[in-house]
Each structure stands twice: as C-alpha cells, then as structure tokens.
Amino acid sequence: MKKLFAVLGDPIGHSMSPVMHNDLFSFYNIDGVYLPFQVKDEDLYDAVKGLKALGVGGFNVTVPHKSKILPFLDGIDELAANIGAVNTVVNENGQLMGYNTDGPGFLKGLNPILPKIAGQKVLIIGAGGAARAIYFTLAKENPDTLDIANRTVEKARELIKDCPYSVSSRAYSFEEASESLGEYDLVVQTTVIGMSPKIDEQPFVLNNLRKQAVFCDIIYNPLETKFLKEAEQKGAIIQNGLDMFVYQGALAFEKWTGIFPDVERMRDNVLKQLGGRTC
C-alpha cells in the first residue's frame, strides 16, 4: 500500500519539498506520496493525531510549527530537544519520533568547502530558529569560537545560555560584529534580511572581512543575496542556502527510507522550481 509522507506548515503553498521528495520516491521505486498540508496552530494536535492514525511514514514540519509540535510527539532525539525544534518526524513502529535535520543539513552542505569546523572562528548572524539549529550543531564540532550577532542582542545571549555543549561564545550587536568581522573563518547569515522580496538589504556592511573566509547565507531565494554578493566581491568564498535545504531534505529522506538520496538530483529539481518563480 502507498505510504503517506507530508509537510505541515502555514502557509505551505510555496514549499518545494513535495516535488523534491515525490521525485525521489519515483526515482528509487518507493511506493510513497508526499503531500503539503496547511495546518493552523489550533489544528496542529488533531493533524498530528490524524497522521498517526493513518499510519503516516513520516513528515516534515515547517514554519510556524517547528517548536509547537514538540508536546504532540512520542519522543524527540537529543539534538532536536536541545534546539527546541523538530523539522522531521519518523513513524517508528507506531511512535512519532522528532528529529532536527536543519543543523546537520547545513553542516553536511558546508563540508565540501569547509571540511573541518574544529578550531575555526565562527560568527552566526541571527538568533532565530534556523540559527539555533546551526549553533547547536556547530557547537558539537569544537570550533575555537562560536559568536552570535543579532538585532536583539538579548536573544543571542539566551541562545548561548541554552547551549549544553561547552564552547567559547560572545553575543554581539550588528555594529560590534561588523567591526570584528576580520577575525572569522566562517560567517553564517541566518536572518530573513535579503530574502525575496526585500532583496536590497543586508544585516550590515561587510568591512574588513578576511580574504578566503567562508561566508554562507542560508537564504536560497534569491540564490545570491546582497550579503553574499558583497562578501564575494571582497574576496570571500561564498555558499547560498540551497545546500542546507537539499541536505536537510536528504537526511529526512534517509530517516524515512534508509536511502541517502542523490543530492545533485535534488539540487537540480529545486533549481528548476526556483527558476519558474519570480523573486
């Protein structure tokens, strides 16, 4: 019988996950279907209960439900519990288990251009949900420093305080981060600034960055944000958010099926979907 997979969010119409995963099911001859469901906050519990009753194989969770879903699951793995957010649920013998593949997806996507985080000086810009996933994941890799700059500095301080892994971290304002940018080997932009349609903005001007430092922006629409354009012009190696998106999906697919899928195929598929859109 066809296995059901899904993504729950609100809104959900723009999600590229259904096309990406349905293509993989057909490519690997798996009798599965992946459907998007728009779920309001007040319906989340019923939606999860319904999926469980239907014997769902697994599902993704996206904005705004990544944290709200925690109490409705049967179990949560350690990383997702520390992050406080789940983006992937697996039906393990009738039990709905929550995982977070956003941080590990970012790390896996980064690997070809920066294979080792240990000993690196890292700055994360932003302190929202995606920043949390990336911060906790990188903290386990023994960086030399793992600093955070955020518009609301108190949120960066809270994130650092919540982290159970021992790592040297400071919380900065954007102004302070801009002044010390030259210290960092890796800078990861995780705020919404620069995202379509506000594509002419960036968190701060990139003065004094180190040539050959790696600058990532986890936004993938547009594929090259103003932040990345400026970083590249000033000599940095850059990466957009497409790799993180594809690898978080690949890790979810692996948890559901045991197959680590062809990420190049996934990337092409997402690029095709992005190509059909206006930014």
Ligand SMILES: NC(=O)c1ccc[n+]([C@@H]2O[C@H](COP(=O)([O-])OP(=O)(O)OC[C@H]3O[C@@H](n4cnc5c(N)ncnc54)[C@H](OP(=O)(O)O)[C@@H]3O)[C@@H](O)[C@H]2O)c1
């Ligand atoms: N590539 C991927 O797979 C992937 C995965 C997840 C998310 N993302 C992208 O990551 C971005 C953040 O997502 P999220 O879930 O972390 O969102 P979130 O939890 O809402 O966090 C938003 C972040 O942006 C900052 N921010 C918002 N408006 C701002 C403004 N006008 N000026 C300065 N800072 C502002 C917030 O700062 P304050 O704390 O001061 O409010 C916070 O740090 C989105 O663009 C999302 O599409 C990509």
